[in-house]
Amino acid sequence: MTESVITPRNRGFLFLDAHPAGCREVVDGMWRDLPSRDEENGAASAGEGPVALVIGSSAGYGLAATLAGLKRAGIRGIGICFEREGGPRRTATAGWYRTAATADVARAAGRDMAFLNGDAFADTTKQQVAELLRERFGGRLDHLIYSVAAPRRTDPDTGTTYASVLKPVGAAHRTKTLVFDRDGAPEIREVDTAPAEGDDVEQTVAVMGGADWERWIDHLAARDLLADGFTTAALSYIGSPLTAALYRQGTIGAAKAHLEATARTLDERLTKLVGGRAVTSVNGAAVTQSSTAIPGVALYLGLLRGVLGDAMVSPAGQLAELWDQLTGATPLTLDGEGRVRLDRWELSEDVQQAVAERWHKATTETIAGLADLDWFHDEVRRLYGFAVPGVDYAAATATDIPWPRSAVGR
């Protein structure tokens, strides 16, 4: 067992190491904060709940989906993510440690939850899941949550690897952005992003659009693994006019439009096939490894928190609501474009107006009074298990945590 004191080393918002005890406490804290399952909603008792597959289960919205599903909807099933094991020079990724902690939480709750570490885009992973479903979960899948954020995808049919980019479409875009210097002092800068060129849009759509989600459904349907009434949701984002040029109207927005169009096609197919549903779930802004990589989003998130404080709805809180809708505990409520909207707290007119006013006033000198920078800074560190209350960072901690062999009764 390797034990060491782990001190954070970072480049901007990216940290090289993760803290296992901190990551565990993040998961335990999310679990404690989740609204508990309402027995009267007809959720099943331990061990007999619906079978779910969560793709992207180790971080951000997928982790929230896994924990909320376990606690709120009584799910069992499979989580898939793509994480790196620890080595002599670096710890494992935070998602590796969070998965170990999530498996323990599931086991303690009496839920059979298996975790696969692999490329969700590969057919071999899809085959593994099909086998697991058959061998361990009675050959029927009730729910699938698709929450992948990835920089690249290899198409199994052609072997072509696509890369997603974060660029505006049409014209270059200048945005304000938030950075922290070596001493942690905030600075507001302007950054220019060149417009998409060549096949940037197609490449981004090929990675972050609906192709792989549809391939999952095709794969499972062809093997007769979808239960009657099967429901599936993929995560989407609309966001503020302040980030629109780079997000919703940018290359990633084209991918989200494709994802939402895929939902509409899948919904028709699933209705006919198993009386099922496919939707996208539009969620609010959250600090994640993926979101903080988008220019302007760190500033936006800090200001949003400055405006909303604790009224920001956590990913776990939003996903608890999504599970209620997917399991029928509450009615599935869609907007005019067939999307579940869990982002209203972010996009309400008064909130957006208040954030926009602060955005325009934001300079290096004024930012501390406009944004909740302490919260944002801590949230970024918590993505890696640092800055988590109650964790003793001076203590040596074991870093070679094994991948979970999480099985109830095995």
Ligand SMILES: NC(=O)c1ccc[n+]([C@@H]2O[C@H](COP(=O)([O-])OP(=O)(O)OC[C@H]3O[C@@H](n4cnc5c(N)ncnc54)[C@H](O)[C@@H]3O)[C@@H](O)[C@H]2O)c1
């Ligand atoms: N963060 C936000 O503000 C926000 C808001 C609304 C919607 N969303 C959407 O939620 C989804 C997830 O984003 P996030 O911010 O939670 O991301 P994240 O970076 O926190 O998590 C991404 C997850 O995908 C997994 N993953 C990456 N590549 C994979 C691969 N090839 N195979 C298997 N798993 C892989 C990672 O292991 C991780 O579990 C995205 O569709 C995103 O657009 C995010």
